[in-house]
Amino acid sequence: MVDEKLADGLNKMGVTALSDALDRLGIDGQAVGIMPVVRDMRFAGPAFTIRMLPVGLTGGVVGDYIDDVPAGAVVVIDNDGILDQTVWGDILTFVAHSKGIAGTVIDGVCRDSDRCVELSYPVFARANTMRTGKDRTTADAYNVPIQIAGVRVAPGDWLVGDADGVVSIPADRVREVLAVAQEIEEAEERIRAAVRRGMRLDEARRAANYHSLQTRRQDQ
Incomplete structure (x- = not known):
């Protein structure tokens, strides 16, 4: 099923x-x-x-x-x-x-x-x-x-x-992938919300650690 x-x-x-x-x-x-x-x-x-x-x-x-x-x-x-x-x-x-x-x-x-x-x-x-x-x-x-x-x-x-x-x-990794994707989406939504509040995009990205969201990590 x-x-x-x-x-x-x-x-x-x-x-x-x-x-x-x-x-x-x-x-x-x-x-x-x-x-x-x-x-x-x-x-x-x-x-x-x-x-x-x-x-x-x-x-x-x-x-x-x-x-x-x-x-x-x-x-x-x-x-x-x-x-x-x-x-x-x-x-x-x-x-x-x-x-x-x-x-x-x-x-x-x-x-x-x-x-x-x-x-x-x-x-x-x-x-x-x-x-x-x-x-x-x-x-x-x-x-x-x-x-x-x-x-x-x-x-x-x-x-x-x-x-x-x-x-x-x-x-065997589908739930793990979905969880990481959800984490990335939540970070990107925080960026969009910050920009809507008037924050600069570069600042919003730094606050959400945007540039490392897709980067492979040693603990994963």
Whole structure:
């Protein structure tokens, strides 16, 4: 069962604060270059991973795994950043939305983007295109460690996405990352409040220890 309270907390926090927390904790989790189809898409949930490979001589299909993805999970597809063939389209979006899957993250491209906009189903990818992956790409392995944009993602790791991109958080550190992100957000809110009261920005930043908020600490 997906921890809905944790998912809600991560969603509300957003990826910029979570990215800063990852930096401070020395965790490489920013999947740079993978963005939402439309800016207002957002999600948070544990990863159901898929590793794609070229079809070659083995044959195979792109998307018949979708029935095994639990509600609240995030489909995370490693297609090695390939931009000339899709691994996600209209039918997968329809089924994922119907099942209550939290979202889809692709190191590669999607197509039929209008459908995910129509259904408000979050899809994050490097781009979109029309060219199918059928007979070009096959789903080779499920729920194995993969890479997206150079970031390792293990099954069950938490993925969070919003208008600024996607971060991946190791499952055993997700609450720690969220706590640090909350600390950073609270410090930034103190800065905004101080500026509203008339304080200079440089003074407000010094008072909140702003310049070390994202810096890695020896005790973490």
